[in-house]
Amino acid sequence: MTAQQKFRDSIELIKSFKTSGTITPSSPRLIRRLLGSIEFESANCIVELGPGNGCVTKALLAKMSPGSTLISFELNTDFVNELVLIGDSRLHVVNACASSIREVLDELGIEQVDHIVSSLPLALIDDDVVKTILHSAKSNLREGGRFLQYQYSLKNYGDVKPMFSDVTLRFTLRNMPPAFVYDCVK
Numbered sequence: 001m002t003a004q005q006k007f008r009d010s011i012e013l014i015k016s017f018k019t020s021g022t023i024t025p026s027s028p029r030l031i032r033r034l035l036g037s038i039e040f041e042s043a044n045c046i047v048e049l050g051p052g053n054g055c056v057t058k059a060l061l062a063k064m065s066p067g068s069t070l071i072s073f074e075l076n077t078d079f080v081n082e083l084v085l086i087g088d089s090r091l092h093v094v095n096a097c098a099s100s101i102r103e104v105l106d107e108l109g110i111e112q113v114d115h116i117v118s119s120l121p122l123a124l125i126d127d128d129v130v131k132t133i134l135h136s137a138k139s140n141l142r143e144g145g146r147f148l149q150y151q152y153s154l155k156n157y158g159d160v161k162p163m164f165s166d167v168t169l170r171f172t173l174r175n176m177p178p179a180f181v182y183d184c185v186k
């Protein structure tokens with residue numbers, strides 16, 4: 001990514017701060033922490049929530065196998081237009097709320113997904129919507145699948161922890177701002 005692209009993405013994040021919750025894309029270190037526990041060889045379908053400028057999307061595509069599917073839900077149409085330009089046949093960019101996973105999976109004829117990776121700013125989203133998104137994420141995950149979420153605080157840890165059989169917390173200082181990763185197994 002060029003410096004000009006990074007600058008443009010940061011401007012878009014600042015403009016949409018209320019829904020993005022950040023002013024800079026995630027660092028490579030945070031992305032490695034977020035995706036580190038995924039077994040990509042056996043993952044046929046991954047859902048991504050809140051891809052923004054696509055830094056996590058591209059890291060996922062770099063690791064996913066040729067016949068797999070990545071479905072990325074993004075509300076911001078400027079980011080959606082940018083994501084479509086990635087031009088990878090495995091990637092389905094959906095301009096819809098993260099709460100509509102089931103409807104989109106039905107359209108694509110997919111019953112359950114292997115993993116869900118979320119960059120959603122849960123702390124800024126209404127509690128009711130967070131609950132709907134988390135329940136939808138869990139119910140569409142296969143048994144043993146992972147829900148991976150990063151956050152800049154532990155605000156929603158109490159919502160996530162009781163929903164999954166195993167939850168591991170990781171932390172990295174090497175991000176602006178420093179971030180926690182919730183690694184949740186269904």
Ligand SMILES: C[S@@+](CC[C@H](N)C(=O)[O-])C[C@H]1O[C@@H](n2cnc3c(N)ncnc32)[C@H](O)[C@@H]1O
Pocket residue numbers: 016019020021022024025026049050051052053054055056073074075076079096097098099119120121125
């Ligand atoms: C923090 S940015 C993440 C950008 C990128 N994935 C990263 O890690 O740098 C969060 C993104 O979530 C999107 N978003 C917020 N609420 C959403 C929702 N309910 N459904 C889908 N996307 C949402 C925002 O538009 C924003 O692009």
